[in-house]
Amino acid sequence: MDNQNLRAAILKLATDPEARANFEKNPEEFAADHNLSTEEVTAIQDPGSEEVRETRPRIIARRYSW
Amino acid sequence: MEPILSVNPTESLWTKGALTEDVCVPYLTTFLSQYQVGDGRVLLVNSLSGAVDVVSGEIAELLQDPGKLSAPLRMRLQERAYFFDTRESELQALARVYDDLHYRAEELPLSFIICPTYQCNFRCPYCYEGTLTSSTQLMSEEQLSSLFSAIEELRAQFPGSPVELELFGGEPLQPATEAVVARVFAFAREKDYPVRIVTNGGSIEHFAPMLLEYRDLISRVLITLDGRPELHNRRRIPLGGGDSFSPIVKGIDILAWMGIPLTIGINADAQNIDHIPWVLKLCEEKGWTKCPSFSFSIQPIDDRTQRGNVRHMLPEHELVQRVQEYWSELEPLWQKIDLAALLTILPHLTSVFGFLGMDRQVGAKPIRRYGHYCWVTTEQVTYYFGQDGLIYLCPVGVGIPQLSVGRFHPQLEIHPEAVALWKGRNAFRFDECSSCRVGPMCGGGCAVTSILNDKTGQSKHCGDTFKVFDGFVSDMVLPVIRGDKYGG
Numbered sequence: 001m002d003n004q005n006l007r008a009a010i011l012k013l014a015t016d017p018e019a020r021a022n023f024e025k026n027p028e029e030f031a032a033d034h035n036l037s038t039e040e041v042t043a044i045q046d047p048g049s050e051e052v053r054e055t056r057p058r059i060i061a062r063r064y065s066w
Numbered sequence: 067m068e069p070i071l072s073v074n075p076t077e078s079l080w081t082k083g084a085l086t087e088d089v090c091v092p093y094l095t096t097f098l099s100q101y102q103v104g105d106g107r108v109l110l111v112n113s114l115s116g117a118v119d120v121v122s123g124e125i126a127e128l129l130q131d132p133g134k135l136s137a138p139l140r141m142r143l144q145e146r147a148y149f150f151d152t153r154e155s156e157l158q159a160l161a162r163v164y165d166d167l168h169y170r171a172e173e174l175p176l177s178f179i180i181c182p183t184y185q186c187n188f189r190c191p192y193c194y195e196g197t198l199t200s201s202t203q204l205m206s207e208e209q210l211s212s213l214f215s216a217i218e219e220l221r222a223q224f225p226g227s228p229v230e231l232e233l234f235g236g237e238p239l240q241p242a243t244e245a246v247v248a249r250v251f252a253f254a255r256e257k258d259y260p261v262r263i264v265t266n267g268g269s270i271e272h273f274a275p276m277l278l279e280y281r282d283l284i285s286r287v288l289i290t291l292d293g294r295p296e297l298h299n300r301r302r303i304p305l306g307g308g309d310s311f312s313p314i315v316k317g318i319d320i321l322a323w324m325g326i327p328l329t330i331g332i333n334a335d336a337q338n339i340d341h342i343p344w345v346l347k348l349c350e351e352k353g354w355t356k357c358p359s360f361s362f363s364i365q366p367i368d369d370r371t372q373r374g375n376v377r378h379m380l381p382e383h384e385l386v387q388r389v390q391e392y393w394s395e396l397e398p399l400w401q402k403i404d405l406a407a408l409l410t411i412l413p414h415l416t417s418v419f420g421f422l423g424m425d426r427q428v429g430a431k432p433i434r435r436y437g438h439y440c441w442v443t444t445e446q447v448t449y450y451f452g453q454d455g456l457i458y459l460c461p462v463g464v465g466i467p468q469l470s471v472g473r474f475h476p477q478l479e480i481h482p483e484a485v486a487l488w489k490g491r492n493a494f495r496f497d498e499c500s501s502c503r504v505g506p507m508c509g510g511g512c513a514v515t516s517i518l519n520d521k522t523g524q525s526k527h528c529g530d531t532f533k534v535f536d537g538f539v540s541d542m543v544l545p546v547i548r549g550d551k552y553g554g
Contacts, residue, residue: 003275006274006275006278007271007272007274007275010271010274010275010278010323011271011274011316011320013323014316014319014320014323014324015316015319015320043278044278047278047281047323047324047325048281048324048325048357052281052282052325
């Protein structure tokens, strides 16, 4: 992966709702604009999805408090 | 007027087997604090059982002469653990309850906390790590190999317990640490261990591709926002100065977009305590509070290593009081506010009186950390692996070799006598604490400060315990009893 391009794409998607909407409508165009590979496009599609949340280890440890 | 008004229910655990009905001269507990309410009544706070009662002045006087109390009143006070048959039966009750509370639950995770470096790219004036953060050294490949072996070796001692890794520092997420952090994530992937990250948040954008790759393993990221931008930037100072607020906010946006569980914390003192509602509002407006298991942590600034660099520190009772003043603004998000770091001596009393949204029922029984100053000295298994190859038990102690309990490089060595200074530390280890009126709620004080002050580590450290405890009762509890503040 080219981290520089991927970094810029992530920042754009994370901070710009319009870019997010455009990406959802037309991921190919977004990928071309940001020089992203197919693998990178797959990685940034719905990164916080239910599927990812389900695979996250369930521990979410609550530190011993009181 | 009721002769005894019990503020909280009695936990029967306290008195089971410890009392007899025909004791002629019962023993008055040493764990009792008494306060004049101001209307002739007296407030009793029992740090042994957690009982909080309001009695008439006459009954308060008779506590010293219990033979004159009527049998029903005496039994009532015995049920609240104000009286025992003897000092020995008081100590037996204490030991029994302590043991009941401090079993090591299997579900408690083993926390292995990794400091890839002590270096930090921020220079926050109140930092407890001080000049340590100027170090430029990183964990070497050899240290990492030793670290991963040590984790597996230690883990094998607690079969069945879940494991969690944490990246800590110094600052773990800096461009300079990238290769080390990548190695830790690869190890976590191989073992399927979740990873928490405690970061200043200044370089999240740089790490975005790596965080994206491992987002399914990241159990939580903790980031500090110290108030409105102008104040935050005066407190969270990047090397070379400038704005740290904007890159951190962008970084949190990235994490939120990835759906990573977030804790936003504020390092609270007199300078920024009133900024808490603003920061929480920002979290809401940005949509961060909608992230899975979002929490907001109020973390008091203190000076446990006594570096003398802390200028605006507030004692615990004043912090609670200041936050309570604007609690109604925070209340809609109360379930997301984590008070574990805020309350050291006062969790029980805060709970009994329902301050800061705490459940009054929690206050009906002893707190689980009973007898300990903080979680570090409890049965929770947490190891900090320093960049120096040493192992520590407390985040405040990392990088101070005197506070280490062993090493992981070149091979794992744990020194039981050093561990015992921490894990054996509770209010009942020291004679003065086991008869102190607030001993069970104080726990003998901070281990770090104690060990640094007295190299044997065999002493209590009272610090401002009495000021905090009595100040809280005076400023917050008594007004409630009198019905003239905080809703009566």
